[in-house]
Amino acid sequence: MRSGARSSAIALALCGALVAAAGAADVKQLSGNLKRAVGAQNAEQIQQAVEGLLDAGGRDALEAVLEHLPKLTRASGTTYWQLVGGAAGFRDRAALEALGDYVVKQKNAPFVRDLLFALENNTSPHTARALAKVLEKGPYDLQLMAADQLARVRTVEGVDALIAQLKKEGDKGDPELRRRLMTSLQAITGENMGDSLNWIGWWEANRAKGVPAKAGEGGDGDDHARAGLASQTLDPNRKREFESLQRNPNRILVISSKRPDDVAKSPGHDYNYDHMEAVLQQMDIAHTVVLKEHFEKDPDKYLKDAWTILVNCNNIQNQCVCKECSRLLTERKRQGANIGPTTNRLYGCPPDCPQGHDQVSFRMSKETVERLKKWVGEGGYLFTEDWGIVEVVEVGWPTVVKSSEKTDAQGGKSVGTIAAMDVTIMPGRGLTSLPLLRGVFTRPRPPAVEPDPNAGDAGTKTRDPGAPSPAAPPSHRWKIDDESPSIKVVDQGAVTVLMESEDLQKAAGGDGSVAVTFRYGTGSPRKQGEGAAPDRVRTGGGAGGADAGKSRGRGEWAEEQRGGRVLHVMSHFGKQQGSRDDTFVLQNLILNFIMESNRLHMP
Numbered sequence: 001m002r003s004g005a006r007s008s009a010i011a012l013a014l015c016g017a018l019v020a021a022a023g024a025a026d027v028k029q030l031s032g033n034l035k036r037a038v039g040a041q042n043a044e045q046i047q048q049a050v051e052g053l054l055d056a057g058g059r060d061a062l063e064a065v066l067e068h069l070p071k072l073t074r075a076s077g078t079t080y081w082q083l084v085g086g087a088a089g090f091r092d093r094a095a096l097e098a099l100g101d102y103v104v105k106q107k108n109a110p111f112v113r114d115l116l117f118a119l120e121n122n123t124s125p126h127t128a129r130a131l132a133k134v135l136e137k138g139p140y141d142l143q144l145m146a147a148d149q150l151a152r153v154r155t156v157e158g159v160d161a162l163i164a165q166l167k168k169e170g171d172k173g174d175p176e177l178r179r180r181l182m183t184s185l186q187a188i189t190g191e192n193m194g195d196s197l198n199w200i201g202w203w204e205a206n207r208a209k210g211v212p213a214k215a216g217e218g219g220d221g222d223d224h225a226r227a228g229l230a231s232q233t234l235d236p237n238r239k240r241e242f243e244s245l246q247r248n249p250n251r252i253l254v255i256s257s258k259r260p261d262d263v264a265k266s267p268g269h270d271y272n273y274d275h276m277e278a279v280l281q282q283m284d285i286a287h288t289v290v291l292k293e294h295f296e297k298d299p300d301k302y303l304k305d306a307w308t309i310l311v312n313c314n315n316i317q318n319q320c321v322c323k324e325c326s327r328l329l330t331e332r333k334r335q336g337a338n339i340g341p342t343t344n345r346l347y348g349c350p351p352d353c354p355q356g357h358d359q360v361s362f363r364m365s366k367e368t369v370e371r372l373k374k375w376v377g378e379g380g381y382l383f384t385e386d387w388g389i390v391e392v393v394e395v396g397w398p399t400v401v402k403s404s405e406k407t408d409a410q411g412g413k414s415v416g417t418i419a420a421m422d423v424t425i426m427p428g429r430g431l432t433s434l435p436l437l438r439g440v441f442t443r444p445r446p447p448a449v450e451p452d453p454n455a456g457d458a459g460t461k462t463r464d465p466g467a468p469s470p471a472a473p474p475s476h477r478w479k480i481d482d483e484s485p486s487i488k489v490v491d492q493g494a495v496t497v498l499m500e501s502e503d504l505q506k507a508a509g510g511d512g513s514v515a516v517t518f519r520y521g522t523g524s525p526r527k528q529g530e531g532a533a534p535d536r537v538r539t540g541g542g543a544g545g546a547d548a549g550k551s552r553g554r555g556e557w558a559e560e561q562r563g564g565r566v567l568h569v570m571s572h573f574g575k576q577q578g579s580r581d582d583t584f585v586l587q588n589l590i591l592n593f594i595m596e597s598n599r600l601h602m603p
Contacts, residue, residue, distance in 0.1 A: 027056050031064035038068050041079055043473045050086035050471035057092035057461045066102060069111050074429070077502050081426055081474045084111065088118035089470025091460040096126045100133030107139050110430025116145050117432035117441070123467070124460045125155045125448040132161035136168070141433040143177055148438070151184035151236040152447045154211050159188060163203045166196050180237045187236035188447075211450070230587035231283040233444040242591065245285065245598045251307040252280065252287040252594060257314030257362060260293055266321050271362055273313040273481070274385060274572040279587065280310075285594065292364065299371040306380065307525070308597040309372070310590075313386035313572045316363040325357065369395045376564035377521025381597035383590065385572040386484055390415055393568050400494055400518055401568065403485035404508060416508070420482035423503035425514050425585070426474045428496065435596055436498060436517065436567070440588045441476060443468070476585055478514055480504070480571045487513040487570055494518050498589070504570075514570050515589065521563035525600040567593055 030052040037045035053061040065087045072080050090096055099119075103112045116134065119127060128150065135146040147165070150158050166181045178196065185199055186192050189212050193199040234242055257271040280287045292314075295302055303309075373396040376382050384392050394402040404416030427437055445467075452459050463469065478501065486508040489495045498515040505512030569586065 027053065027058070027060050027064060030056065030061070034064060034068070038072075038079060038083075041076060043078055043082065046079060046082050047469060047471045047473070050082065050089075051463065051469060054086065054089055054091070054463050054470065055461075057090060057457075058094045059098040062087060062090055062095040062098050062102075070109065077426055077429075077500075078473050080111075080429065081114075082471050084114045085118050085121075086471035088115050088122055089463070091122065091124035091126065091462070091464070092457055093126045093129060093460070096124065096130045097133075100130035103130070103134050103142065104137045107137075107142065113142065113145075113430055113433040114427070116142055116149075117427070117437070118470070120145075120149050120152075120439075120442050121445065121467070121470070123445055123448045123464055125153060125157070125451050126460055127448060128153045128155055128157040128161055132157065132164070135161055135165045140174070140177070144180060145433055147177060147180035147184055148235050148237045151187040152445070154188050154447045155450050156207065156210055158448075159185065159203060159207075159211060162188075163200060166199055169196070171196060179240075183237050183240050229283055230439075230584040230591060233439075233584070234591075235439060235442075238439060238591075238595070241595045241599065244602075245595055251305050251601070252285065253302055253306045253309045254280070254287055254289045255292055255295055255309065255311045256289050257292050257312060259362075260291055263293065265358070265360055271315045273315065273387070276310045276312055276383075276385070276572075276590070279590070283587070283591070292362065296365060296368050299368055303371065303375045303380070306375070307601045308381040308383070308594055309375075310383045311364075311385070311388050311392055313388055314362070314391075316361065316387055316391045318359055318361045320357040321360050322358040364391050364395075366395060372396065373520075376566060378523035378564065379521070379525030379562075379601070380564040381525075381593060382564065382566045383593055384566070384568045386481065386570065389485055389487060389568050393566060397518075397520070397566065398490075400491045401516055401566075402488045402490055404488045404511060415485050417483040418480055418486050418504070418507055421480050421503070421507065422477050423480060423501040423507075423514075424474050425476050425478045425499050425501045428498050428500060431496060431498065434496070434498070436589065436592045438588075438592055440499075440585055440592070442588075444584075478571065478585070484571050487511060487516055487568065489513055489516060491518075498567075499569075499585075515567065517565060517567040519563045519565050523564070524562060525564070525597070565593075565597075 030049050034046065034049035034053065037049050050065060053064055065083055068083055069080070069087070072083070087099065090099065099115065103115055106112045119130065131146040131150050131153070134142050135150070138146065143165075147162070150162055162181050162185050166178065166185075169178050169181070182193075182196070182199060191202065191212075193202050231242060254277040256275075256277070259266045259269045259271065261268045277287060277289050290302055369392055372380075372382060372392065376396075382392075389401065389403045393400075427441055431437065451457075468475070478499075486504070488511050489497065495516050495518045497513045498517055500512045501514050502512060504514060567589075569589070
């Protein structure tokens with residue numbers, strides 16, 4: 001080598017070493033900044049430090065974020081989700097490979113489910129590196145998540161990962177995982193090969209050509225940008241399940257508290273505070289609406305064919321229906337005046353009503369709730385909202401979930417309610433691999449595509465400028481109606497807290513549960529009426545309890561499909577009309593609930 005060439009080579013090597021040293025120094029400094037910010041629970045400083053590490057990229061930068069996750073207590077919710085989002089937000093190859101290794105190594109830790117959950121918002125093509133490792137060596141629940149997410153990675157490496165796992169599963173592999181693998185392949189390629197061997201042979205013959213130019217079932221970013229319903233932004237595997245739900249007979253019942261027109265008291269009056277049937281209609285989900293009075297007269301008439309029941313939130317308070325009281329209440333509400341002992345929707349009778357009061361309550365009877373409870377034990381799926389916890393859930397399952405209580409100056413007990421407020425919500429920690437949370441906090445996005453070969457790794461080593469910062473504090477909002485009952489989880493081992501809020505926890509005096517669910521009974525949804533256990537509540541896992549994030553084998557998942565399910569949310573559909581992302585949270589939750597019920601009931 002000539003002297004000049006040798007000098008240039010030495011200079012280049014020295015330059016590279018200096019750059020590497022400078023990068024290492026930056027990561028070390030940013031790591032120190034993050035450690036101090038986490039210790040101070042300073043959200044702004046955490047975001048700044050994590051964003052710096054994201055821009056630096058690489059395994060060391062990722063590890064600087066991950067090292068804090070196992071140490072965080074449940075009291076550090078905002079910090080936890082910032083670090084989870086940040087760790088899942090790296091876009092470079094080295095960091096994402098390291099993330100896949102970490103998830104597999106820590107596969108039994110609850111928080112790795114949240115890491116994979118957050119990865120769904122990452123549009124880097126190198127996510128295929130992490131997902132391939134999880135698909136190959138991860139536990140079953142994480143394999144299902146990886147198969148779903150790979151449908152949005154339109155790269156050769158993404159298809160390689162799906163094909164490799166399809167070979168591994170063979171014809172005798174898990175049916176659900178095989179379905180998801182092939183649905184994702186169809187979404188990426190636009191092809192439909194029918195079975196595993198055809199897919200494997202097709203890819204061997206076509207791999208050199210790369211991924212076809214046009215996606216098939218996966219959709220694109222423009223579709224997501226225009227979509228107004230959660231059902232229009234489903235990932236390909238959930239879309240397949242949704243279309244199956246629409247094709248097959250659906251047995252969804254909505255119980256409405258509108259009064260019949262042919263009754264003596266309050267004929268035709270609508271006591272609903274919400275109309276879930278309107279959301280189902282918008283998403284073209286077949287359903288039947290039944291008036292509560294008709295349902296109560298003969299519950300078995302409706303329950304024998306129902307798979308899923310949704311109970312609209314409604315006014316269940318004792319109230320006067322005499323004409324003079326109704327006139328006074330209507331007039332005073334129109335004027336914005338105080339309308340009785342309480343205000344807003346929980347009004348009572350005006351104290352100055354000149355006539356004798358005609359007190360009524362249109363609350364569901366205990367006998368009807370007991371019949372609903374038996375139906376759930378046989379495999380039925382029951383969804384309640386807001387005041388449904390008082391009317392239905394705590395009547396049927398008082399040792400599992402109740403409304404909170406408040407005590408007045410005289411020692412009297414009443415339902416603990418929350419004033420109207422907007423709160424920030426987060427998924428239950430370590431529970432994000434549960435089917436009920438699929439897509440609930442995911443932002444609609446375009447698929448990842450092959451990186452520009454001329455850009456090297458530079459095109460994926462920095463944050464996506466068009467997307468929210470992965471390290472930003474949680475931002476999904478939940479609107480709580482005035483005088484909504486707060487939730488008290490009685491049996492921590494039986495109840496799974498799907499969504500929670502630190503803001504609500506402060507306002508409610510300790511319990512921040514926004515959406516809770518539990519299984520009940522041992523009957524088979526496909527053979528309702530057989531093997532029901534009236535007093536058995538299935539373990540749900542709790543919010544951070546013993547089963548939170550537990551790695552479940554394929555057989556255990558199948559066993560959990562026995563019995564029915566109750567899901568309750570605080571407040572309701574009618575109030576979630578903020579940003580599209582916030583509206584989609586509840587829409588996705590109810591979609592998952594109905595699709596799970598439909599899937600388990602279908603022969």
